[in-house]
Amino acid sequence: MNDSQRPPVRVNVVDGVALVLIDNPPVNAAGHAVRAGLLDAVQRADSDPAVKAIVIAGEGRTFVAGGDIREFGKPPLEPHLPDVCNAIEASRKPVVAALHGTALGGGLEIALACHARVLDAGARVGLPEVKLGLIPGAGGTQRLPRLTGMLNALDMIAGGRQVKAAEALDLGLADLVVDSGLRERAIALALSLAGKPPRRTGELAVREYSAGEFEAARAAIAKKARGQISPLKAVEVTALAARLPLREGLVRERAMFVELMNGAQSRGLRHTFFAERELSRVPGLESVAPRGFDSIGVIGAGTMGAGIAVALADAALNVIIVETSAAALDAGRARVQSTYERQLKSGRISEPECAARLARMTFAEGLEALSSCDIVVEAVFEDMAVKQDLFRRLAPIAKPGAVLATNTSYLDVNAIAAAGGRARDVIGLHFFAPANIMRLLEIVRGADSAPDAVATGLALAKRLGKIPVVCGVCDGFVGNRILAAFRQQAEFALEDGALPHEVDAAMEAFGFPMGPFAVSDLSGLDIGWARRKRLAASRDPGARYASRVADKLCEMGRFGQKTGAGWYLYENGKRVNDPLVEKLIRDVSAELGIQRKANGADAIQRNIRAAMVNEGARILAEGIAPRALDIDMALIHGFGYPAWRGGPMFEAGEIGLPTILKDVEALHEASGNGWEPAPLLVKLARSGGSFADAKSSMN
Numbered sequence: 001m002n003d004s005q006r007p008p009v010r011v012n013v014v015d016g017v018a019l020v021l022i023d024n025p026p027v028n029a030a031g032h033a034v035r036a037g038l039l040d041a042v043q044r045a046d047s048d049p050a051v052k053a054i055v056i057a058g059e060g061r062t063f064v065a066g067g068d069i070r071e072f073g074k075p076p077l078e079p080h081l082p083d084v085c086n087a088i089e090a091s092r093k094p095v096v097a098a099l100h101g102t103a104l105g106g107g108l109e110i111a112l113a114c115h116a117r118v119l120d121a122g123a124r125v126g127l128p129e130v131k132l133g134l135i136p137g138a139g140g141t142q143r144l145p146r147l148t149g150m151l152n153a154l155d156m157i158a159g160g161r162q163v164k165a166a167e168a169l170d171l172g173l174a175d176l177v178v179d180s181g182l183r184e185r186a187i188a189l190a191l192s193l194a195g196k197p198p199r200r201t202g203e204l205a206v207r208e209y210s211a212g213e214f215e216a217a218r219a220a221i222a223k224k225a226r227g228q229i230s231p232l233k234a235v236e237v238t239a240l241a242a243r244l245p246l247r248e249g250l251v252r253e254r255a256m257f258v259e260l261m262n263g264a265q266s267r268g269l270r271h272t273f274f275a276e277r278e279l280s281r282v283p284g285l286e287s288v289a290p291r292g293f294d295s296i297g298v299i300g301a302g303t304m305g306a307g308i309a310v311a312l313a314d315a316a317l318n319v320i321i322v323e324t325s326a327a328a329l330d331a332g333r334a335r336v337q338s339t340y341e342r343q344l345k346s347g348r349i350s351e352p353e354c355a356a357r358l359a360r361m362t363f364a365e366g367l368e369a370l371s372s373c374d375i376v377v378e379a380v381f382e383d384m385a386v387k388q389d390l391f392r393r394l395a396p397i398a399k400p401g402a403v404l405a406t407n408t409s410y411l412d413v414n415a416i417a418a419a420g421g422r423a424r425d426v427i428g429l430h431f432f433a434p435a436n437i438m439r440l441l442e443i444v445r446g447a448d449s450a451p452d453a454v455a456t457g458l459a460l461a462k463r464l465g466k467i468p469v470v471c472g473v474c475d476g477f478v479g480n481r482i483l484a485a486f487r488q489q490a491e492f493a494l495e496d497g498a499l500p501h502e503v504d505a506a507m508e509a510f511g512f513p514m515g516p517f518a519v520s521d522l523s524g525l526d527i528g529w530a531r532r533k534r535l536a537a538s539r540d541p542g543a544r545y546a547s548r549v550a551d552k553l554c555e556m557g558r559f560g561q562k563t564g565a566g567w568y569l570y571e572n573g574k575r576v577n578d579p580l581v582e583k584l585i586r587d588v589s590a591e592l593g594i595q596r597k598a599n600g601a602d603a604i605q606r607n608i609r610a611a612m613v614n615e616g617a618r619i620l621a622e623g624i625a626p627r628a629l630d631i632d633m634a635l636i637h638g639f640g641y642p643a644w645r646g647g648p649m650f651e652a653g654e655i656g657l658p659t660i661l662k663d664v665e666a667l668h669e670a671s672g673n674g675w676e677p678a679p680l681l682v683k684l685a686r687s688g689g690s691f692a693d694a695k696s697s698m699n
């Protein structure tokens, strides 16, 4: 019997215990059939005289991992999950939940409605609804605080974090944690409760808690939300558990859940959730098998090379790191060591794990050490001649079939590939600094890259837990190319009337963790300056030049934090506005004859978003990205675009492409050559189409 034929809920009654098994692969999501089956099973068991107690368990790799997100936004079908949970709690016979895997969201809410919970030692539980722009909608906000206390409940619900079994036991969420025999132990516990009045969670009172601590928690959650509303709504509704009887609290919870479900932020976060999982299913590559890999070579042990080596060792891969001299190797080894020392100090890894990861690394001089590697990643100086020379020397050394990857962030991968004469083996693997932390990995497909070489990049990304975006070759690929448009508009805003801290404040209010000028000071102004000088000869004289102020700052040696001054001044590590920069900006506006007028935050946000969407439309039309969702994920995971907006292309659809087109036309009016509306945007805006339907020429 295959998955689709097996009933999603089965019941076996043995020795007076009704074992209710939920079987809905892959994660036992509580879709309509599961809800109906579970309700029917519990009601039958409750009225069956042969049944003394009930146990609810999940088949497969996990207990219920939540409501079925694919049903969201569609007309909800009864029975709704809260009704199922209420029926479980109302059962006259004891109901015990047996949790393994990840009991999340509605899955944990089912368990909270049970009268006791037994957890496998490896189980994790949580209420991650806020990560989907929601709040728990089946009693989680009202039942959890009754078991764990208010402050612990706030931490779990507003933060959406998963809790391991041992902590669940400490919090009063779990009644028992077992290393083995989960179902047997749950059955034994259920039998021990038979005949006694069930301990109904909803009838428990919320323990006293400090109003001051509550307020402090609320303030911390508000600060972290950065424009997302569901965490704050979670605080508001969870607090009701201390004031209202369960029934009233459930009504308030459901109302807020439905309101958020229908809101733009949840649509954005649900898009992000599914897009992240769609990324690795690149059109045309679905059936291409990756090449095997175990030993990975890294050329260059600088900041990027060391970070990449750590990311590889963290994923239990064997790493050979080569440099040109013993001194450079020692410096690289020191970088790796200090990374792991920081992780040790912060408790992120244990001593044995740290030793195991370091043991997977070999440091060697010379490319010959890489002759047995399955994949080689270069992270040497960002210069075309240097990289071409390297590939020329690497090609005859690397074994046949090895994938040769360049970590370049914007150089032409085709030109690098051509130098080595093994273009079919060459891809780009563009890591973002710090390479062992940032999740985005752009997998650059050269004109001659073999499909299985690209598929190997995807498989490596999955092994590293990265967010893979496959893209074609252009200056800046997807992320940096769109960021360049973002930055240019931010700098135009300065010439037109704004100041760096005003633009930064506007984009932080938009939801970015840091504004563009603060980021520029962090990464260093000299990088962009070098690129502008490299591209100066090919610059369109008719195009408005955005970086007069940035060039002047660089000429003054103000490269940002590392020189103590850039767009801002840095005094004792604190970032302060610099009147000198303000004067510099006003002088440039005067030189250009611009009548400065203060653009409000909304105008700054609209201009910058329009610039990103327009560049994204060009990228899609050129076939640099396979789908609009790839662009969205690159911006969210590489540059901090707020996930609750779903990314620029998704958000453009939410706002309406005709509106975006108007904003782009205004940009073109103000910024001239190079800011013309992208033909794809014009076509879709006029035809009522969407970027999601646009076929990229990469496919």
Ligand code: T1G
Binding pocket: 026, 027, 029, 065, 066, 067, 068, 069, 070, 081, 102, 104, 105, 106, 107, 109, 128, 129, 132, 135, 136, 137, 138, 140, 274, 277, 278
């Ligand atoms: N609904 C539908 N599909 C889901 C799903 C869900 N809740 N969770 C996962 N999937 C799919 C996923 O799209 C993928 O499909 C496959 O399962 C494997 O997922 C009232 C209503 C459980 C930790 O937010 O965190 O409950 O791409 O690749 O890495 O309050 O999935 O293979 O076709 O992620 O092992 C609350 C979301 C929902 C949990 C497993 N629950 N899921 O991770 O596998 S709201 C969540 C996860 C709620 C109630 C409300 C993870 C996982 P495909 P995967 P994984």
